[in-house]
Amino acid sequence: MASTLVYEQKPSMKESAFSFDNCARNMALEKLGMSGPKLRSTGTTIVAVTYKDGVVMGADSRATAGNIIADKHCEKVHKLTESIYACGAGTAADLDQVTKMLASNLQLIELNTERKARVITAVRRAKQHLFRYQGHVGAYLLIGGVDPTGPHLYEVHAHGSSCTFPFAADGSGSYAAISILERDFKFGMTQEEAEALTQRALEAGMHGDNASGNSFNLVIITKEGTVFKGPMVPDFCVKPQSNDIEYKFKPGATTVLKQKIIKYEVVESMDIE
Amino acid sequence: MGDSHYGFSLTTFSPSGKLMQIEYALNAVKNGQPSVGLRAKDGVVLATENKSSALHEDQPKVEKISKHIGCVYSGMGPDYRILVKRARKIAAEYELMYGEEIPTTQLVTKLAAVMQEYTQSGGVRPFGVSLLIAGWDDEPGRPLLFQCDPSGAYFAWKATALGKNDVNAKTFLEKRFSENLELDDGIHTALLTLRESFDVGMTEDNVEIGICNKNGFQRLTKQQIKDHLGAL
Numbered sequence: 001m002a003s004t005l006v007y008e009q010k011p012s013m014k015e016s017a018f019s020f021d022n023c024a025r026n027m028a029l030e031k032l033g034m035s036g037p038k039l040r041s042t043g044t045t046i047v048a049v050t051y052k053d054g055v056v057m058g059a060d061s062r063a064t065a066g067n068i069i070a071d072k073h074c075e076k077v078h079k080l081t082e083s084i085y086a087c088g089a090g091t092a093a094d095l096d097q098v099t100k101m102l103a104s105n106l107q108l109i110e111l112n113t114e115r116k117a118r119v120i121t122a123v124r125r126a127k128q129h130l131f132r133y134q135g136h137v138g139a140y141l142l143i144g145g146v147d148p149t150g151p152h153l154y155e156v157h158a159h160g161s162s163c164t165f166p167f168a169a170d171g172s173g174s175y176a177a178i179s180i181l182e183r184d185f186k187f188g189m190t191q192e193e194a195e196a197l198t199q200r201a202l203e204a205g206m207h208g209d210n211a212s213g214n215s216f217n218l219v220i221i222t223k224e225g226t227v228f229k230g231p232m233v234p235d236f237c238v239k240p241q242s243n244d245i246e247y248k249f250k251p252g253a254t255t256v257l258k259q260k261i262i263k264y265e266v267v268e269s270m271d272i273e
Numbered sequence: 274m275g276d277s278h279y280g281f282s283l284t285t286f287s288p289s290g291k292l293m294q295i296e297y298a299l300n301a302v303k304n305g306q307p308s309v310g311l312r313a314k315d316g317v318v319l320a321t322e323n324k325s326s327a328l329h330e331d332q333p334k335v336e337k338i339s340k341h342i343g344c345v346y347s348g349m350g351p352d353y354r355i356l357v358k359r360a361r362k363i364a365a366e367y368e369l370m371y372g373e374e375i376p377t378t379q380l381v382t383k384l385a386a387v388m389q390e391y392t393q394s395g396g397v398r399p400f401g402v403s404l405l406i407a408g409w410d411d412e413p414g415r416p417l418l419f420q421c422d423p424s425g426a427y428f429a430w431k432a433t434a435l436g437k438n439d440v441n442a443k444t445f446l447e448k449r450f451s452e453n454l455e456l457d458d459g460i461h462t463a464l465l466t467l468r469e470s471f472d473v474g475m476t477e478d479n480v481e482i483g484i485c486n487k488n489g490f491q492r493l494t495k496q497q498i499k500d501h502l503g504a505l
Contacts, residue, residue, distance in 0.1 A: 104369045111337060111361050 023136065043211025044076060045173025046087035047201045048142045049185065050166050051194035054151045054222035055144040058198045059087045060173065060205065060212040061231060072214045073231060081106050081117050083226055084145030085219050086126075089171035090158060091138035098139045102126055119145045119152040123162050131160025140170050146221050173205025173212035180204045191220065203234050213237055283392060283399065294399060295392055298423035301401035305347035307436040307470040308334075310405040311450070312418040313459035316486030317407035319345040320463040322436075322471065323481045335483035335492050339364035341409040342377055343483045343490035347436030348402035348423075356400060360384050377408025377417045381427050389425025399423040403435050407485040414487055432462075438470040445469055456486060460501050468505070475502060 026036055043064045048057040059076035062069055071092075078086045078099035084106065088095035105125055106117040122143050130137055135158045144153040155170060156162045167185045169177035180201040189197070198218060206213045214237055217230030279285050280293035287293055308321035321334050334353075335345045338360045346353040363383050367375035384404070391397045404421040420435070421427045432450045434442030449462050460482060468475050477498040484491060493501070 100369060104365045107368075108361055108365045111339075112358060 020134075043173075043209070044089040044171030045169065045177050045202055045205025045209060045212040045216075046076060046089050046142050046171050047169045047174075047177050047181070047198050047205070048087060048144045048153050048167065049181065049189075049194050049198050049201075050144070050151050050153050051189040051191060053191065054146050054220065055153055056191070056194045056198045056218060056220050057085055057087050057142065057144050058202050058216055058218040060202060060214065060216045062206075062212055062214045063092050064211050069214070075217070077217045077219050077228075077230075079103065080122050080143070081110065081145070083147065083221055084117060084119055084122050084143065085221060085226070086122070086144075087142040087170070089140040089174075094137045094139045094158075095141075098126065098129065098137060098141075101129070116147055118147040118149065119143060119154065120147075123154045123156060126156045127160050127162050130156065130158055135159040142168050142170055144221065146223050151221070169201060169205070171205070171209075171212065173209035175205075176208035177201040177205040191222075195220065199232075203236075206234065207236055283397075284395065292392065292424075295424045298399040298401050299403075302348040302403040302423065302435060303437070303439065305349070305402075305436040306334075307434060307438055307442065307467060308345045308347045308405060309432075309434045309442065309446075309463045309466045310345070310407060310418045310420070310430060311432040311446070311454070311459045311463045311466075312407075312416050312430065313454045313456045314452070315416065316409070316456035316459070316484055317416045317418050318456065318459045318463045319343065319405055319407050319483040319485075320460075320467050321345045321347075321481050322467060322479060324473075324479050333481065333492065335481045337483075337490050337492070338380065338406075339368070339374055340489045341374060341411070341485065342380055342406065343408075343485055343492075344404050344406045345481070345483065346402045346404050347439075349400075352400040353402045353404070356384065356387070356402065356404065359387055363387075374411070376410050377406065377419065378410075380408070381406055381419045381421060385421050385425045385427040388421060388423060392424060405433070405435060407483065407490065409485050409487055409489070411487075416485060434466060434470075436470075442466050442469055456484060460484065461504065464501060464505055477502060 030036065044060060046059040048055060057077060061073045061076065063071035063074040076088055078088060080086050080099065080103045086099050088099060102122055102125055106122055109121060110117050126141060126143065130139060138158050140158055141156045143156060153168060154162050154164050155168045167181045169181060184197055195218065202216045215231040215233045220227045276287040276289055276291060276293055279287035280297065283292065283294040306322045306324065311318045319335055323334050335343060336357045337343045338357065360380060364375045364380055388400055392399050400423050406419045406421060408417045410417060418430045419427055420430055420433060432446040434446060445466050454462065467480065477495045480498055482493040482498055484493065
């Protein structure tokens, strides 16, 4: 009477390992001179700073596809749990799905263990997922939050590596942002100082990097709760107001050089109302 | 040939058309600790006896499945825990796929399908629990109460009781239930019903209550239960 139980089918990674066939084909095509489809990337500035009581995280909101701005108000600060957030740089679709998956997993963990999920748990799950896909899932995350062991901040890269920092920046605008952070960060800042520093670092990235800009979002996570601020538009990102001028010319302003009059005979007329 | 002669195999019908293993599973439920569910106007109450000795550490019976759904059981505890884990996974997968919380009826049908699987497969036995599932659906905003049986059958209830003394408890509920009950009155009525099946005194240490309303599902704290018991 041996028969197998039918479990609910779900798109599961366990059923088949990632098939790298298409990657080999793509590389061969590129060698022949064909360029692949432009991935919509979140060429980004993301910044996170830990301070005395918690973590401040922020991101700009521009999503680019090559040289075009594909989305002016893209949401790059993703909620994983009430007190753990992830800022993402890399391929927009990969980030959306990875953060959704992490959020779902962490919710299950919280329900089953009856405890608040820890930042390190989110980091481990992210790493293990990304390593399995050998970097093909283009997700570069800053995972930060507050858990029963205190405030934490980690950086996770698409190939599956991670490190922990007191402050971090990622994305194409990170070069500009990190310079601000390296100069101005100090341990034991207040919430206002940390917020101001994050904002300055983000603005540096949005100013100097053309793949970042438009507006930014901030999230401030503490033991007491999480505050979401945004979207905030820095001065240099404000759309200029249109300036309407009159283009009327006085009669006689233009000299008449030649005049030709052609008389037409009306043969047939009809109403076109 | 009596029905019991067909009781050894789950997947063999008896001449009267019953699957005796499922009947026996229902007996396991009937002999379990009593539990009560009641649907009020603005929420659902789940209550159960959780008798433990002074040496026991607390082990909750009322469990949260998702933000707006919770459950309790009568029957075999270990079977219940497996179903709770399964239910949580079903709810999480639905949310991942559709981007919104699973409606209570959907969770109940999927969970009942899981329980039915175990009545039609080889080498397994049915779950020895009946579940009471309480949920709040946001659109339209209304409370729901369901029962899931070992056979995979599910029923929507206004109020019901499971476990020991369930027949008397249901009669008691029939007399006491009204459509206009608010959640607090519902808790009151549920506790009175539960008390009918108690042979010792009811205290906050041997009773568990869970409520489900528009703010979600939550277990009452020991202090809150003590306050409600005081008002009885």
